[in-house]
Amino acid sequence: MKEMILYGDRILKRDEVQIDIEDRAYQFGDGVYEVIRVYAGKPFCMQEHLERLEKSAAAIRLRLPEPVSKIRELLLRLLEVEGMRDGNLYLQVSRGVAPRNHAFPPDIKAQLVAYTQPSGRPVRELENGVRAITTQDIRWLRCDIKSLNLLGAVLAKQQAVERGAHEAILIRDGFVTEGSSTNIFGVKAGTLYTHPADHLILHGITRKITLDVARESGIPVREEALAEEELKQCEEVFLTSTTMEICPIVEIDGTPVGTGRPGPITRRLQEGFVRKIGI
Incomplete structure (x- = not known):
């Protein structure tokens, strides 16, 4: 495993990723996430998970940084780079980075992060x-x-x-x-x-x-x-x-x-x- 991270639309080494202290995921838990199971290199029910991600984001009035179709492409690219056969694909979207304030900041861009977790079936x-x-x-x-x-x-x-x-x-x-x-x-x-x-x-x-x-x-x-x-x-x-x-x-x-x-x-x-x- 190469321990690569999908950060936005880029795939980076783990030590190259820096999370801002004012990311609202860190300060408020202001975001949504999904965990997709991967069997023999293939993500299981990826579309269903991404559709639920979209619904969860809409429920908290969070605009995804990319269309679901683009997020799918990015996740598949990450899986290809990592070459994981069996395990979990974790992804989350935070509302983004802004000075700490409970109300939604104006003109904020949501932040996508994803990574793999190798694991066999239980x-x-x-x-x-x-x-x-x-x-x-x-x-x-x-x-x-x-x-x-x-x-x-x-x-x-x-x-x-x-x-x-x-x-x-x-x-x-x-x-x-x-x-x-x-x-x-x-x-x-x-x-x-x-x-x-x-x-x-x-x-x-x-x-x-x-x-x-x-x-x-x-x-x-x-x-x-x-x-x-x-x-x-x-x-x-x-x-x-x-x-x-x-x-x-x-x-x-x-x-x-x-x-x-x-x-x-x-x-x-x-x-x-x-x-x-x-x-």
Whole structure:
């Protein structure tokens, strides 16, 4: 790996990139981001991620520095230069650089940054499952925007790590919303449940693929929030995300989920997902 960075419309060595102290991403978390998974050198669902980037930017009234088609070209060029086979492609757009002031600065140009993160598939977790905890959802009310404001999610994830778990399942007003960095699904009586795609969750790309695979496989689906007590009564629970794919959750708050092993519906969905990514 050459450790190159896409900065604006240029690809530079990491030590050549200088971030201004008054970049609004640094001072306000004023920007949006995406993470695109790369399998065998090919970005998976890049167009869907870029369309979501565009929607997130519009939601915070941020004008992207380039059209999405141009951003796609730049990202593909970065992948070609880096030659990464498997891993993640991270990109973010900040509102730009200006003297610190809460209000939007006039005539500011947004700043694009992207880089690669080599990483294999989480095979062990996909096979064996992971542990999770529950915690209160203290985030803001526009979780559908993939913004750089992630402190609520960071605090939840840290709680999970300190309790020996992989993920924190967030509870708002007694109902499951999503994970700190994932979407959450439960299976009750053979039916798949997940929170509806409203402002309280991120509309995950892998979440959508999972729902598509479920419907194609004849698995009943209900986009309906589970109560916290219902979650712990589910026969199966799993999380979805770009980096974790469809990963079983086998324990919540120290109590096994179902049999304590990945269940049959989770396995069917994993198989369908692997067919989608073509590996």
